[in-house]
Amino acid sequence: MEESAPKIVLVDGCDCPVCGATEVVDNTLPVREWRINVRAHKVYIDGLSWSECLLCKASDGDGWFAHDDEGNVVVNPSRIPAIEARGETVERVQR
Ligand SMILES: [Zn+2]
Numbered sequence: 001m002e003e004s005a006p007k008i009v010l011v012d013g014c015d016c017p018v019c020g021a022t023e024v025v026d027n028t029l030p031v032r033e034w035r036i037n038v039r040a041h042k043v044y045i046d047g048l049s050w051s052e053c054l055l056c057k058a059s060d061g062d063g064w065f066a067h068d069d070e071g072n073v074v075v076n077p078s079r080i081p082a083i084e085a086r087g088e089t090v091e092r093v094q095r
Pocket residue numbers: 016017018019020021053054055056057063
């Protein structure tokens with residue numbers, strides 16, 4: 001059996017669209033010293049790639065977010081009150 005080479009796709013950083021945290025705490029450090037704010041593209045469910053912001057998780061109890069095909073931010077509806085409490089405007093869209 002022939003082994004296939006892994007496919008590596010480089011993407012832009014995955015910053016949190018809710019709190020603005022960068023994916024890496026300080027990406028000027030050597031990679032071995034990186035600490036992360038966002039666990040990027042951790043889970044793929046129902047056509048969406050979900051990432052988890054650890055700062056939102058610590059403050060709100062839920063840091064999951066994804067982007068849809070149009071670039072809209074998708075969150076669990078239970079997160080909306082915490083996001084609105086930060087002064088953000090949330091548009092509710094049925095999927
Ligand atoms: Zn966040």
